[in-house]
Amino acid sequence: MTNTGIFKLAIASGKGGTGKTLLSTNLADYLAQKQAVLLADMDVEEPNDALFFDAENKVITPQYKMIPDWQSDRCTLCGDCTRHCKFHAVIRLGDFVMVFNELCHSCYACSDLCPEQALPMKPYRMGETSHQLLNQLQLVESRLDVGQEQAVPLIYATQKYIRELENKPAIQILDCPPGTSCPVVAAVDEADFVLLVTEPTPFGLNDLKLAVDTMRQIDKAFAVVINRQGMGDDAVENWCENEGVKIAARIPYDRQLAEQYAAAKLAWRKNTALRKALEELAVLIQQKQVQYA
Amino acid sequence: MRIAFTSAGTSWEAQIDPRFGRTAYLVLFNEETAQLEVHDNSAVQADAHGAGTATAQRIYELHPDVLITGNGPGDTASKALKNLHMRIYVEAHNMSLKEAYEKYKKQELKAL
Incomplete structure (x- = not known):
């Protein structure tokens, strides 16, 4: 039980x-x-x-589910987030990072492991x-x-x-x-x-x-x-x-x-x-x- | 011009891979140097989700001017590719890379 x-x-x-x-x-x-x-x-x-x-x-x-919200002013484009994401929901395209809300599994890996805290989590209606x-x-x-x-x-x-x-x-x-x-x-x-x-x-x-x-x-x-x-x-x-x-x-x-x-x-x-x-x-x-x- | 193909193999004789996200290879042809460059995309097969965005990122890093593929990217990959200044041609499946390239030169491929 x-x-x-x-x-x-x-x-x-x-x-x-x-x-x-x-x-x-x-x-x-x-x-x-x-x-x-x-x-x-x-x-x-x-x-x-x-x-x-x-x-x-x-x-x-x-x-709601929690998804990362990319902060361009804090990001150094190191690319760590894209390597941590097992679902390819966070990708780096040149000088910006795109988050695909539908693909995100709310695992927090990109957010927690970002050295610049540039991916704080925010609620997203599902x-x-x-x-x-x-x-x-x-x-x-x-x-x-x-x-x-x-x-x-x-x-x-x-x-x-x-x-x-x-x-x-x-x-x-x-x-x-x-x-x-x-x-x-x-x-x-x-x-x-x-x-x-x-x-x-x-x-x-x-x-x-x-x-x-x-x-x-x-x-x-x-x-x-x-x-x-x-x-x-x-x-x-x-x-x-x-x-x-x-x-x-x-x-x-x-x-x-x-x-x-x-x-x-x-x-x-x-x-x-x-x-x-x-x-x-x-x-x-x-x-x-x-x-x- | 740098032209990228979604390809089932590694040579000019290989067939265009109709799939975008799950293409076996990305083959890049540099018209200036006449070099064919092969990029293995098989790692994406292990992923249940997000093949489209992963491949979009890989293509972005290859920065081609033109992409020639089959079915075309899905919705999510299209969103990612919108930020690239790249011309995309679709419906080149059932052709070898060579045939697809020739059709592209004759402007016979369908632009996305």
């Missing part, structure tokens, strides 16, 4: 479009019938969790975080500004935002970006447990293997949720069994469920199969809460 008494559940996947948001929004809403829950959309490049809830009383907080309270559900959603290339700094800023909330629900659900690259690793960073959502297709299996490999490398406890069960084949089930990977729940393939989701409705209220899957996950969450407490 990263915070006493708080259980953080990340919902991730290798493949995109397997049902992370379907599961995150429905699970959060389902659990919030009985207890305080926080749902955070960590897919800052294209967040959509808030579409499923009423958009009232949103509190918007701008988010996006915003919205926060709203819907009965027992707290919804946090971060969104990168158009043109911003880096999701990771905003994901970390969102985690900090959540850590600093006054009322922190004991259950926090983190809807993660797809894939297995830096944004996913950042989004599951503080999670106590990860649910990997997949689908029973060759694509789902291929990307599930990558996601499982990632979770093992970063030492995260995880289980699998199979969405759209009944389509495709048994390869995911068989692979999980051979690998000793637990399948925590299965959501049957159902056209009506897809229609409800596409209409931004929380389908669990009407869909018994989905509700049953959520009930199973609620039991698992209770067990894990005890285990990690």
Whole structure:
């Protein structure tokens, strides 16, 4: 547990479009019938969790990252900054230095190592975080500004935002970006447990293997949720069994469920199969809460 | 005139590398001395990000009058190159350096 008494559940996947948001929004809403829950959309490049809830009383907080601000009057053009920058975000062109804000990883190397202190850091807006309270559900959603290339700094800023909330629900659900690259690793960073959502297709299996490999490398406890069960084949089930990977729940393939989701409705209220899957996950969450407490 | 090429190889027969930031070599031809100068740009392959700005800086240090390349620089590299007084010609891929140079002399290359 990263915070006493708080259980953080990340919902991730290798493949995109397997049902992370379907599961995150429905699970959060389902659990919030009985207890305080926080749902955070960590897919800052294209967040959509808030579409499923009423958009009232949103509190918007701008988010900044720190970037170096070149001071021509102090600079001696020694070029140290360009050699220190691993991301080529600071380059020297003749008698001036250019900083590329989108490439900067806010590592402070150029700034701290500049012998003339000619690169002081200054805040640079990268996006915003919205926060709203819907009965027992707290919804946090971060969104990168158009043109911003880096999701990771905003994901970390969102985690900090959540850590600093006054009322922190004991259950926090983190809807993660797809894939297995830096944004996913950042989004599951503080999670106590990860649910990997997949689908029973060759694509789902291929990307599930990558996601499982990632979770093992970063030492995260995880289980699998199979969405759209009944389509495709048994390869995911068989692979999980051979690998000793637990399948925590299965959501049957159902056209009506897809229609409800596409209409931004929380389908669990009407869909018994989905509700049953959520009930199973609620039991698992209770067990894990005890285990990690 | 000093003419720079993004190049897949090290001679006149080499193909133009269509990539700007991740070009394998930067080849510089000095018309006054008729010398061909080869600069290995492979170090940039190890970088996940910022290849465009790194190569822009390298080109700046070579201070050519003309750059002949393929796809052309991306947005970020273009911002860096704006500060250089250098003519840029693009869409010279599928040509050897020699062919590209001849087309440049005949003013048949597309200016950026």
